[in-house]
Amino acid sequence: MDIKIFRLKNGGVVQLADKEKMQEWPIELPLLFIEYIKNKQLDSYGSAKKEVEKYLDEILEEVAIPRLISVLKGVDNEEIVLALTRIEEISKKNAEMAKPISKYLDELLKRNNKQIVKLAKSISDNFAKAERKKELAKKRKIMRDKEKLFLEGKINGEEYAKARKEYLTLKE
Amino acid sequence: MLKKQDGKVYDLKAAKELYKEYLERAKIKKDIILPPNTVKIDDLNRKETLNRLYKLVDDVLEKIYKSGRPSVELPSRSATNIIWDEENDLILLGKQIMEKQFHTLTSVADITRLMRVLEVVNELLNEDIHATKREVFYSDVNLFQEQKNSDKSIEDVASMLHTTRNSTHVVAAPKGTCVGRLRIRDRSDIIDLEGLGSGGWTISPMLDNIDIIESDAEFILVIEKDAAMMRLAEARFWRKYPCILLTAQGVGNVAVRMFLKRLSKELDLPVFSLVDSDPYGHYIHSVYLRGSKRLSYESPFLATPNIKLLGVLTRDLDEYKIPQEVRIKMNKRDEKRTKDLLNEDFVKKNKAWEIDLKLALKLKIKAEIQAFASHGFKFLTDRYLPEKLTTGDWI
Numbered sequence: 344m345d346i347k348i349f350r351l352k353n354g355g356v357v358q359l360a361d362k363e364k365m366q367e368w369p370i371e372l373p374l375l376f377i378e379y380i381k382n383k384q385l386d387s388y389g390s391a392k393k394e395v396e397k398y399l400d401e402i403l404e405e406v407a408i409p410r411l412i413s414v415l416k417g418v419d420n421e422e423i424v425l426a427l428t429r430i431e432e433i434s435k436k437n438a439e440m441a442k443p444i445s446k447y448l449d450e451l452l453k454r455n456n457k458q459i460v461k462l463a464k465s466i467s468d469n470f471a472k473a474e475r476k477k478e479l480a481k482k483r484k485i486m487r488d489k490e491k492l493f494l495e496g497k498i499n500g501e502e503y504a505k506a507r508k509e510y511l512t513l514k515e
Numbered sequence: 516m517l518k519k520q521d522g523k524v525y526d527l528k529a530a531k532e533l534y535k536e537y538l539e540r541a542k543i544k545k546d547i548i549l550p551p552n553t554v555k556i557d558d559l560n561r562k563e564t565l566n567r568l569y570k571l572v573d574d575v576l577e578k579i580y581k582s583g584r585p586s587v588e589l590p591s592r593s594a595t596n597i598i599w600d601e602e603n604d605l606i607l608l609g610k611q612i613m614e615k616q617f618h619t620l621t622s623v624a625d626i627t628r629l630m631r632v633l634e635v636v637n638e639l640l641n642e643d644i645h646a647t648k649r650e651v652f653y654s655d656v657n658l659f660q661e662q663k664n665s666d667k668s669i670e671d672v673a674s675m676l677h678t679t680r681n682s683t684h685v686v687a688a689p690k691g692t693c694v695g696r697l698r699i700r701d702r703s704d705i706i707d708l709e710g711l712g713s714g715g716w717t718i719s720p721m722l723d724n725i726d727i728i729e730s731d732a733e734f735i736l737v738i739e740k741d742a743a744m745m746r747l748a749e750a751r752f753w754r755k756y757p758c759i760l761l762t763a764q765g766v767g768n769v770a771v772r773m774f775l776k777r778l779s780k781e782l783d784l785p786v787f788s789l790v791d792s793d794p795y796g797h798y799i800h801s802v803y804l805r806g807s808k809r810l811s812y813e814s815p816f817l818a819t820p821n822i823k824l825l826g827v828l829t830r831d832l833d834e835y836k837i838p839q840e841v842r843i844k845m846n847k848r849d850e851k852r853t854k855d856l857l858n859e860d861f862v863k864k865n866k867a868w869e870i871d872l873k874l875a876l877k878l879k880i881k882a883e884i885q886a887f888a889s890h891g892f893k894f895l896t897d898r899y900l901p902e903k904l905t906t907g908d909w910i
Contacts, residue, residue, distance in 0.1 A: 345781050346727070348538070354531065355757070356538070358782055360728040368726070369703045376728060379698070379705050384729060429703075 347398060352390035359398065365406045370414050370422075371429030373407035378433060378440050408443045415447045420456050427451070427462035434466045438473030445470055475513070482510040523897075527756060529907025530734045533785040537821075541783040547815055550600055553607040554590045554674075556812050559682040560723070565640050567676045568633065586616040587629070589675040590812060597811050599860050603820060606805050608674070608812040625668075629675075631655055632668040632685075639684035645721045647688050674812045680769060681816075686720035691763035691771035692744065693718055695753035696732035697778075701725055708759070713748040715760070720770035727781050731757055734904070735778055737822065738762040739790040739799050743884045743895065750896040756904070759784070766799050769810065772817040775803065779819050786819050787909060789900070792827035793845075793881035794852035797872065800824050805861055824868065824910040825903055829875040832882055835899060841886040845879045867910045 345364050349357040359380070365373045377399045388395050414426045434441040444466075451463035486506045493503040549555055559567070571587070578585040590596070591611040598609045615622050615629065635651055646654075652665040659665040673680040680686075694715030697708040702724050708716050719725060736758055738744045744762040753760060759778060763771040779786045788803060790796030803822050806814030832842060845853070853876050862868050875881065887895045903909060 355731060356534070356733070357731045358727075358729065360726060364726065368700070372700060372703055372705075375703070375705060376700075380729065383707070384698075387731070 349388070349391040349394055349398075351388070355389070357388055357391055357395065359395070362398075362402050362406050365402065366410070370410045370426055371433075373402055373410065374433055374440060375429065377403055377407060378437055382437075403440075403443070411444055412447065415444060415451065420454075420459060423451075424456075424458050424462065427459060427466065431462050431466050431469070434469040434473075438470050441466065442470065479510075479513050482506075482513055486510045524755065525901035525905040527733070527901060527904045530785055530787075530904040533907075534733050534783075537783040537785060547603050547605075549603070549607060549815070550598070552610055553598055553600065554610060554677065554812055556674075556677055556679060556815065557682075558816055559678045561640050561643060561684070564676065564678055564682045564684075565637070567678065568637055568640070571675065572633070584616065584618055586614050587626070587675060588612050588614050589671055592670070592674065592809075592812070594808070597808050599805070601860070601864065603815075605814045605818050605820060606808060606811045607814055628658055628664055628668040629671055631658055632665065632672045636672060636683045636685065643684075645684045645686050647686055647720070649688065651685055670810070679773075679813050679816050680810075681720070681722055681773060684723075687768040687770050689717045689720055689770065690768045691718040691761060691774075692716060693759065693761045693774070694744075694748055695759035696730055696757050697727065697759050698729040699725055700728050709753065713745065715744075715748060718761075718770050718774050720768075722770060722773055722777070725774070727778065730759070730782055730784075732759045732782070732784060733757045735759045735761060735775070735784050735786045736825070736900070737767075737775060737786060737788045737803060738884075739765065739788070739796055740884055743789060746892070746895055747900075750893065752896050752900075756901060766802055766807075769813070769817065772803060772806075772819075776817060776819050779821065786822040787825035787904070788822055789825055789884060790827070791881070791883045792829055792832065792875070792886075793843075793883075794849050794856055794872075794875075796827070797824070797856055797868075798852065801856070801859070801861065826899070826909075827882060827884055827886070828871050828908075828910065829878065829880070830871060831899075832880070832886075835887070835890070837882055837886050838889050841889045842880045842882050845875070845881055849881060850876065850879070865910065871910060 345361050346358045347361050349359070351357065360376065365376070380395070380399060385392055385395060411426055411430070414422050417423065430441050430444060448463050448467050451459055452467070454460060489498060489503050489506040492498045493500070575585045575587060589612070590608050591613040592608065596609040596611040598607050600607050615626050617626050632651065635646070635654055639646055648666055648669055649662065651669060652659050652662040669680065669683070669685050673683050676683065692715040694708050694711065699706050699708065701719060705728065706716060732753070738747065738760060739762070741762060741764050744760060747760055752758065761771070761775060767775065775786065778784065788800045790799050800822065803819050805820060806818040810817060853872055856862050857869060857872050862872065884895070887899055
C-alpha cells in the first residue's frame with residue numbers, strides 16, 4: 344500500500360503517502376513531509392483534520408525520528424551532516440518538530456568533526472531561541488492579565504511591577 | 516466574442532460516483548494477471564536491473580567459453596508477436612523469441628550497437644544518473660549512424676532484460692506538464708502542483724525519483740492540447756472542481772504515460788481524456804488506454820485501461836450546437852484512420868466508441884477542442900466539462 348486514505352464528511356477524500364513507503368525516502372524527508380502537511384494542507388482537511396494529525400504523529404514517532412536517530416548515532420559523517428543540515432532548517436522554522444533529536448545533541452557536540460559540531464550548536468541555539476520565545480509569550484500573557492487586574496484595582500502596584508519586571512528581564 | 520456563462524456550479528455527480536466505486540474496488544485490489552502466452556516485464560530498481568544485466572553478460576561469456584559462438588535472445592517485437600489481452604485491455608508482447616548471433620555478418624552491426632547500449636546502461640546505473648535517448652545516440656554517433664538505430668537498441672536492451680525502459684535509466688526528454696491538486700516529492704524536494712503558476716510542473720522522465728505524497732483530487736483530466744490546458748490552467752479549474760490536469764502535447768511519451776498510470780493506480784482516481792474530435796485524437800486516447808504497439812512489452816506500466824473518453828465526441832457537436840463553420844471536413848487520410856480504428860478489436864468491443872466513430876465517418880466531419888470557443892472562451896471550463904462530468908456522458 345503506497346497511500347493512506349482519509350474520508351471527509353462532505354464526501355471528499357484526502358490521500359497521503361503511506362508511512363511504510365516513507366522508509367525508502369531520504370531520512371530527512373518524513374520530517375519535512377510532516378511539517379509541510381501541518382503548515383500548508385492540514386487546515387483544508389475539515390472533518391479529517393484530527394485523524395490526519397494523529398497519522399502525522401505516528402509518522403513522527405515510527406518513521407521520522409527513528410530513522411534520523413539511526414543516522415545520528417552512526418559513524419557516517421557525510422550522512423550525519425546531510426541530516427543535520429535539514430534538521431537545522433526545520434529547527435529554524437519549527438523547533439518543536441525537531442525537538443525529539445535534542446537528547447542526541449550533547450553527543451554530537453563532542454564529535455571530532457567541525458561541520459557536525461557547528462550544525463549541532465546551531466540547532467541547539469535554535470531550540471534555546473524557541474524556548475525563550477515560548478517563555479516570553481507565557482510571561483506576556485501573565486503580565487497582561489496582571490495589568491488588567493491592576494487597572495481593575497484587584498492587585499496592588501507591587502505585584503504588577505513584579506510581573507512587568509520578570510517580562511522585561513526575559514525580553515532583554 | 517465573449518459570451519457570459521451562467522456561473523453554475525455542477526456537482527460532478529457521475530465522476531464522483533465513479534471515484535467512489537474505484538475506491539471500493541481498491542479494497543480488493545488484485546494485481547494484473549497476464550495471459551500465459553505473453554512476456555512478463557518487471558519495473559526494477561537500480562540494483563535489480565544491474566543484477567539482470569550482469570547475469571545477461573555472464574550468459575554471453577559462458578557461451579563464448581563453451582562454443583565460441585555467442586548469441587543473445589530477446590522477445591520478438593514484430594507485428595505477429597503483438598497480442599491484445601482482452602481481459603486486461605492491454606497490448607502485450609507474445610512469447611516469440613528472436614536470437615541475435617554475434618558471428619553473422621547480418622547481425623554484427625546490430626549486436627555491436629546492442630552491446631554498446633548495454634555498456635551505457637551499466638554506466639548510468641552504476642553512477643545513478645539518467646540519460647535521454649538522444650544522449651545515448653550522441654555517446655557513439657559513428658556506431659549508431661542514426662538515432663532510430665540507437666532507439667531500437669535501447670528498446671531491445673529493455674526487452675532483453677525483461678524490464679521497463681525507465682528501469683535502465685534511459686529516459687525520454689521531458690515533454691508533458693501536470694498541474695492541480697497534487698503534491699509530490701522529487702528526491703528530497705516537496706513540489707506543490709497547485710503552486711506553480713499556469714505553466715505547471717514539467718513531468719520528470721526520472722520517475723524513479725518521484726513519489727506521490729498528497730492529493731485531494733477527485734479525478735484526472737488528460738488533455739491533448741496545450742491551448743486547452745492553458746484555458747483550464749488559467750481558469751484554475753482544479754480549485755472549483757478538485758482535479759489533476761495533465762497534458763502531453765499530443766501522444767503521451769513514456770514518462771507522461773507512466774506518470775499517469777501511477778497517478779491512476781496509486782490514487783484510484785477516475786481518468787478522463789479530452790481530445791480533438793478526429794481520428795488522431797481518438798488514437799491518442801487509445802494509446803493512453805491500452806498502450807502502443809511499439810512499446811507493447813511495457814504496456815502494463817504505461818497503459819491506463821480505465822481511462823474514459825470524455826470528449827470531444829462526434830455526438831457532442833450537435834448536442835452542444837457547435838456551429839457548422841467551425842466543424843472541419845474530414846480528408847481521405849482522416850477517413851482511412853477512422854476506418855483503421857474501427858477495425859481494431861478494442862474499438863469493436865466498445866459499442867459506444869464504435870458508434871461515435873461511425874457517426875464521424877458518416878458525417879465526414881471533425882472538430883478541435885477549441886471549437887467550443889465559438890460559444891465563448893469560458894464555455895469549455897464553465898459548461899462543457901462540468902456538465903459532462905456531472906451527467907456521466909463519456910465513453
